[in-house]
Amino acid sequence: MIPYGKRLIELRGEKSQEEAAKDIGIATSTLGMYETERRIPRDSIKIAIANYYGKSVQEIFFTP
Numbered sequence: 001m002i003p004y005g006k007r008l009i010e011l012r013g014e015k016s017q018e019e020a021a022k023d024i025g026i027a028t029s030t031l032g033m034y035e036t037e038r039r040i041p042r043d044s045i046k047i048a049i050a051n052y053y054g055k056s057v058q059e060i061f062f063t064p
Helices: 004-012 017-024 028-035 043-053 057-062
Strands: none
Touching: 004 028, 004 057, 017 028, 017 043, 043 057
């Protein structure tokens, strides 16, 4: 199973954490904590992240 943090990093690609976080509407440090799995996003943020990357919440956070 691919950890969701690694999946988030892969989806971000060449964009900086700062750029992606700003586009999603969260703090850069918050995105960093999600990518290192020190925090789990609440459902509304999971939806915002999924919409930003053009994926489903299921694909990012729950698919093995």
